[in-house]
Structure formats: structure tokens, C-alpha cells
Amino acid sequence: MAVESATIKSNGHEPSYLEYKGKHTGLLGWILSTDHKRIGILYLVSLSIFFLVGVTFGVLMRLELIAPGRTIMDAQTYNSIFTLHGVIMIFLFVVPGLPAVFGNFVLPLLIGAKDVAFPRINLMSWYMYVIGGLLAIVAILLPGGPADTGWTFYIPYSVRTNTNVMFALFAAFILGFSSILTGLNFVTTVHRLRAPGMTWFKMPLSVWSLYSTAWVQVLATPIIGITLLLVAVERWLGVGIFDPALGGDPVLYQHLFWIYSHPAVYIMILPAMGVVSEIIPVFARRTIFGYKFIAFSSIAIALFGSLVWAHHMFTVGMSDTGQFVFSLLTMLVAIPSAIKVFNWVATLYKGSIELATPMLFVLAFIFLFTIGGLTGVMQGILTVDIQVHDTSFIVAHFHYVMFGGTGFGFFAALHYWFPKMFGRMYNRKLAKVAFWFLFVGFNVLYFPMFIMGWLGMPRRYYDYLPEFQPYHFVSTVGSWILVAGLLMMIYNLYHSVKKGQVVTEKNPWGGETLEWQIDTPPIHENFTDIPKIDSDPYQYKMNDDVLEKEEVS
Amino acid sequence: MSSTEHTAETHVHRDDIGSRMGMWLFLFTELILFGGMFLIYSVYRFEYPEAFHLAAKELNTIMGAFNTAVLLTSSMTMALSIVAIQRNQKILSIWLQMITIFLALFFLVNKYFEWTAKFHHGIYPGSEELLSKGSGEILFFGLYYVMTGLHGIHVIVGMVLIGVMTRMTRKDIITKDSYVRLENAGLYWHLVDIIWIFLFPLFYLIT
Amino acid sequence: MEKHDYYHEHSHGYGIYILVWLALMTLTAVTVAVAGMDIDRFTVATALIIASVKAYLVLTIFMHLRSETRNFTVFVIVALLFLGISFVLLFSDYSFH
Numbered sequence: 001m002a003v004e005s006a007t008i009k010s011n012g013h014e015p016s017y018l019e020y021k022g023k024h025t026g027l028l029g030w031i032l033s034t035d036h037k038r039i040g041i042l043y044l045v046s047l048s049i050f051f052l053v054g055v056t057f058g059v060l061m062r063l064e065l066i067a068p069g070r071t072i073m074d075a076q077t078y079n080s081i082f083t084l085h086g087v088i089m090i091f092l093f094v095v096p097g098l099p100a101v102f103g104n105f106v107l108p109l110l111i112g113a114k115d116v117a118f119p120r121i122n123l124m125s126w127y128m129y130v131i132g133g134l135l136a137i138v139a140i141l142l143p144g145g146p147a148d149t150g151w152t153f154y155i156p157y158s159v160r161t162n163t164n165v166m167f168a169l170f171a172a173f174i175l176g177f178s179s180i181l182t183g184l185n186f187v188t189t190v191h192r193l194r195a196p197g198m199t200w201f202k203m204p205l206s207v208w209s210l211y212s213t214a215w216v217q218v219l220a221t222p223i224i225g226i227t228l229l230l231v232a233v234e235r236w237l238g239v240g241i242f243d244p245a246l247g248g249d250p251v252l253y254q255h256l257f258w259i260y261s262h263p264a265v266y267i268m269i270l271p272a273m274g275v276v277s278e279i280i281p282v283f284a285r286r287t288i289f290g291y292k293f294i295a296f297s298s299i300a301i302a303l304f305g306s307l308v309w310a311h312h313m314f315t316v317g318m319s320d321t322g323q324f325v326f327s328l329l330t331m332l333v334a335i336p337s338a339i340k341v342f343n344w345v346a347t348l349y350k351g352s353i354e355l356a357t358p359m360l361f362v363l364a365f366i367f368l369f370t371i372g373g374l375t376g377v378m379q380g381i382l383t384v385d386i387q388v389h390d391t392s393f394i395v396a397h398f399h400y401v402m403f404g405g406t407g408f409g410f411f412a413a414l415h416y417w418f419p420k421m422f423g424r425m426y427n428r429k430l431a432k433v434a435f436w437f438l439f440v441g442f443n444v445l446y447f448p449m450f451i452m453g454w455l456g457m458p459r460r461y462y463d464y465l466p467e468f469q470p471y472h473f474v475s476t477v478g479s480w481i482l483v484a485g486l487l488m489m490i491y492n493l494y495h496s497v498k499k500g501q502v503v504t505e506k507n508p509w510g511g512e513t514l515e516w517q518i519d520t521p522p523i524h525e526n527f528t529d530i531p532k533i534d535s536d537p538y539q540y541k542m543n544d545d546v547l548e549k550e551e552v553s
Numbered sequence: 554m555s556s557t558e559h560t561a562e563t564h565v566h567r568d569d570i571g572s573r574m575g576m577w578l579f580l581f582t583e584l585i586l587f588g589g590m591f592l593i594y595s596v597y598r599f600e601y602p603e604a605f606h607l608a609a610k611e612l613n614t615i616m617g618a619f620n621t622a623v624l625l626t627s628s629m630t631m632a633l634s635i636v637a638i639q640r641n642q643k644i645l646s647i648w649l650q651m652i653t654i655f656l657a658l659f660f661l662v663n664k665y666f667e668w669t670a671k672f673h674h675g676i677y678p679g680s681e682e683l684l685s686k687g688s689g690e691i692l693f694f695g696l697y698y699v700m701t702g703l704h705g706i707h708v709i710v711g712m713v714l715i716g717v718m719t720r721m722t723r724k725d726i727i728t729k730d731s732y733v734r735l736e737n738a739g740l741y742w743h744l745v746d747i748i749w750i751f752l753f754p755l756f757y758l759i760t
Numbered sequence: 761m762e763k764h765d766y767y768h769e770h771s772h773g774y775g776i777y778i779l780v781w782l783a784l785m786t787l788t789a790v791t792v793a794v795a796g797m798d799i800d801r802f803t804v805a806t807a808l809i810i811a812s813v814k815a816y817l818v819l820t821i822f823m824h825l826r827s828e829t830r831n832f833t834v835f836v837i838v839a840l841l842f843l844g845i846s847f848v849l850l851f852s853d854y855s856f857h
Contacts, residue, residue: 117574240691
């Protein structure tokens, strides 16, 4: 295992968490560890593997779509591939991603704690994650073939198809449980384990984000749990809950499905926004603008996010009143996100910007998320959605927010906390090259989808009219550029874990939050003495200089 | 004092409030798990009021009320078992926990008889008899079996959990000075009771 | 602060639990009786109100919500609000079909 051979000692005294020898050593010392930092790394490793599987399916989809008609696979296979791509990316990468990897690693450090509230439950979360992931993968290999219902498992097809839907349902159920356990762990941790003096408004903003996310994980996930369980029961016992042949209402299924799956997208984006709020002050050398607004907007996003779910259902036959209500609420949910964007940009103003790789990813996030977010508002307008629902426009929208947003946020976090996690630095030049490949590739891949979707290209379609081919061609080429960037980035980071330049200083970036005041990498217990907090986070001297200059002029 | 583990591997410092907080958060997930089905119930009830009314007549109100009483009593005995351990009355606490388990078993046995009686009348998911009825009735029974079935599974889990607590009390792992585990098991049990408190009228009393 | 984390400051006597049990049994009897009466549209509402009172008693006394810090009560309200809002918005569709 890569990290075992990385002989990184912390500065003097105690061994780092990487070297620490507890009750178990070697591989067992990792997979039986309840140390939040090791669990974060375990998640990182398993997550990366599932991410690459998901990327592979995406690449295969784009290969198929480079030309109309059959290119490399038949229609049935295509249906299964986009189902798996969705299930893997959503349940195994974007939803767990930031909380499970960086929330785990960094949350206790940010609040001055030695670990999370329930370390053993934390480990159990990871086990469930892996089991859920394996179940999803196993479904591909069994006879009957992988599910071909789309990741949304809509009734009635999900109770009729003979593919391995049950496996996918159980995988999603177990993954949901993993998410719930992480959520309840983080809520309790934030309430109970903050260092003395760290009041709520002295917490770093990423903690506010992770806290809000954790609540959504706890409250919303059980809804998908019961909904998928009911589909499984219907398939198995023919009970009659949603199946229209037995008197059920398939639209009710959709309501229940989206009552979770919409808040789920806020589980995806909130931690990424937290990362942005962490990174911008460091690389702009400015105190964050509007701390309280950003903090409260995290809570607001979690709250409002639970009110808008049926905007995924504008074309299925809801009542006019329902449509009107959900469209109106959808307009509201954009507001707290916009507040964050304003505050981030205001923080950049007159800052001393350093375009290190984490900052590049964060700036890209702001750009890409804004495009994704604004197109979301567009879709909230009933008349627009009737036109674009189930087209590539939607596909472009959610990739801009989930990938351009959360994905790039994840990469930003990776490049920001990497030195702290591994005591090594990656090749910074290569990291920037990889970034540009990712950024350009991303836009070439997804922007054409806005255009062709607007012109009528349906989503989840294996074949299409010749007029759409130029867009598809460009998009597929974009996927290759993007993948090149991904491979460069992964190579750089993977290689640097073992062979990167050693970092021993506690604070290579000049950050102001607690993780930058402890050893690199941290010792097992994080802090030798729990700190006492008496100042706000992100206090930058530069800030005073800027203000002074303004007063003088 | 096994609840204050200071092994180097884990940093389990003792925090009873935190422990209960975690349990409450877990209970919310259970509440919402069942809540989802209550949402479904309310939509279908709204759409098929007469069918639900008719179907509910097939259920035995007396059995349902009796089972409600059994579960409420078990909730009391569980709560009392905590008072007992707080007062260092170990034997009494163990007895109360065991009575709770027994009452739970009684509940399940009643449920078993209720269900088998239904099966006997040909009313079960997928049966010809049921499928010949209207949508509303099919949905009513679909919901009835799934909701009481899932609730029953939670009763079984609760019994096992309390059984573990009984063993821990016997072995002095749960004591007058350290009983948060018992409290948490109690919280779980009370939630199982609360779910039934709502299930009972919505299925048995809408005749 | 440390000691506070360990013990419940208020530990109830046996009596209160038995009293609550009696109340719960009574309310159960009431709810069965009411179901037998012909009040048509109000059956559901009455049954749910009585069930809510029972649940409230179990929550506050049996589950000690009353003796926990206020945080816990806020949490319960938040969870119930989530369900409540979902219910209301769901019916913004179904009530107007």
C-alpha cells in the first residue's frame, strides 16, 4: 500500500498518524483503524477507484455518441452504462466525496478535536460504503445484466425490467446508511467537540457547511431508503404501492424519490462551497467577506433545498398549483447560493491573489458553478422546463454544478490539504497543466450539451438525428481532453504520495485555521494540547493594510 | 469502567450527552423512514377514502387496541428499568428489562395471529382475492403489510437490543454510574412505540 | 462541565412513569371509543390529535426530552418540520388534481 512506504515522521517527538502503531499494524492497522485521518484516506482510496470506474463508463458513453446509430455498443448496453454511470458517480463519488474524505480528515482538526464523536461508527460508515460499492459493481457481472432503469429507478419500468435492479437498490440503501452515519457523527462532533472558546461564530466556514450537510444527510436520506425499499418489496412480493397495475401512483414514487434526491444535490454542493470559503482567504490574503452571511446561507441552502423537489417533475402531470408552488420555491433556493458567490468575489477584491493550484480550482468552481446555478434557475421557470426537460440541456446543467462545482471543489481540497495529509508536495507545475486540461476539457465536453439540448437533443438516447452530430463530436473530443487532465492529475498526486518533495513545515500555504498550526502530517491525536480559541478564523494582516490604505486615500 | 476506554487506538472519551445526541439523530432517521410511508398512506387515503374505510373493517380493532396497550406497557417497563438502575436496584432493573422483552414477544405473537388470519381469508400481497378488489383496497393492504411488517422487524431488533442490555446489566457493564447504553436502548424502544401509536388509529380506527 | 456530562441532573421517581402510563391507556381507550362514534370528517383529525398527545407524553417523559438541554427539543422540532413541510408541499400537488 502506497502510504506504508512513505516514511514521514512529524517534527521530532511523536510519529505521524501515517507511522503510528496502535493495537494493529500494517494493513490491519489501516482497515481496523478508528482514526478519522486514516478513515479519510481509506475513503480517498476506495472513492478514487469507484470514481475511475464511473469515468470509464462516461468515456464509453461519449464514444458511443460520437456518431449517430450504433458505434461501439447496442442500445440495451447503453441504457445500463448510463444507469451505472449515474449510480456510481452520485452514490459513490459526489454524495460521499467531500464529507467522507475531507470532512473526516479535516473536521476534527478545524475545531480543535482529537477525533470525531463516534470513531467506531465512522469506521462502520466506511465499511458500508465499500460493501455498497461492491454490490453495485457485482450487479454488472451477474446474469441478467446491470440495471437499465437510469439511476432514478422510475416506476413502472423498475418493477418490470429483468435486469439486476435489486442489487442496485440494495447498494443504494446501504450507501444511504453510510451517509446517515457520517451525518449523525458530524452533527454530534460539531455540537460536542469544539475546542474551548470556539463559539459557533468562531468556527471556520467549512465547518458550517459540513454541519448543514450533515443535517441533510440525516433527515433526507431515510426517504430514499424507504422509497427504494418499497420498490424492492414490490419487485419481490408484488405488494402494490407504486405499481399502476396494482392501483399505485407512479408519480407518487417520483415525489418520494425527489424528496431525498433534491436535497442530495445540496449534500453534494455544500461541502464544496465550504472548501471554497476556506481556500479563498488563504490565497487572496484577505479575511473572508461577510462571514455571517456565508454561515447562515449554508443553513438556508439546507433548509430551502428541502422545499423544491418537484421541479424535477414539471412534465409528469402534477396539478397547476403544485407546479406553481415548486417553481416559485425554486427561485428562492438560488438566493443563498448567490449570496455566497457575491461574498467570495468581494473577498477577492483588493486581495493579494496567489494563483496556486487550489486557488485555480476554486476560481474555476466559481465560474462553473455560476453557469450551472443560473441554468438551474432557468429550468425552474415552468415554460422553459417544458422545453428542456429530459434534454441534454439538463445533463449540461447538472454536470456544471456537480462536476464543475463539487468535482472541482473536491480537486481543490485535494490540492490544498495534500501536503498536510501526506507530508509531501506534488509537482506544482504539472498540477497547473492538469488543471488547464481539466478546465478546457470540461467546457468543451459539456457546453455543447446546452446548445444541442436547447435545440431538442433528448437525454438518455442512444441514437440521434444527424443535425446534432457536430455537437456530439465536439463533446466527445472534450471528454478526451478532460480525461487527459484527470490522468495527469491522478498520476501527479499518486506519485507524490511516495516520491513528492518532503514537507515538514506546519503551514506551507499560510492558512489561519487550526490544521495549519499542527504537525505536518498530524500526529495520531492531532493536538498535543487542545488549543484555546480567542479569535475569529481568517484574520489576515493584509486585511488591515488594505483597510489602512483605503483610509489614507 | 469499560465505557471510558483510553486505549491508544480509540479516543473514546466519555460523553453521555453526546452519546444520547447521536442516538436521537439516529431515531430521526427511523422516524423519517416510517414518515415516508405515512406520507404515502396520506396520499392514497386522500385518493381512496371509501376503499380505505371498507378495507379497515377487515382488521380486528380489539386485537389492535390490545396490542397498543401491550406496547405502551412495555414502554413503561423500559423507562422504569432505567429508574431502577439509577437507584442501584440491579435485580429490579433486569426484571423490568426482561418483562419489556416478554411484552414485545407477546405483541409479535398477536401480530402473527392477526396476519395468519388474514392469509387464511386470502388477503395477502399478490393474492387473487386481494387483486380482485379495487385499487384502494389493494393499496390499503399493501401499506398495512409493509408498515406493520417493517414495524415488526423493528420490534425484533428492539428485543435483541434490550436483551443485550440485560446481559450488560447482569455483568455490571451497565451500572448506577454508567447507564447511557440502557438509556439509548430505551430511546429506541420508545420510538418503536411511538410509531405504533400512529399506526394503530390510521389502520384500525378508520371504520 | 465534566460531571454534568455524565449524569442526568434530574432523575425521575417511579411514580411519574406510572401516571403517564395510566394517561396513555386512558387516551387509547378514548381514541377507540371516539372511532366508534359517527363524527365522519373529524375521525382522522381526532385520532391524530390524540395520537400526538400520546406521542408527546412518551417523548417528554419516557424519553426524557424534558430533562435534556434545549438543543434536543430543537432537533426534534426540526425533524418533525421536515416531515410536515414535505407533507404540505406534497399536497400542494395532490389536493388540486
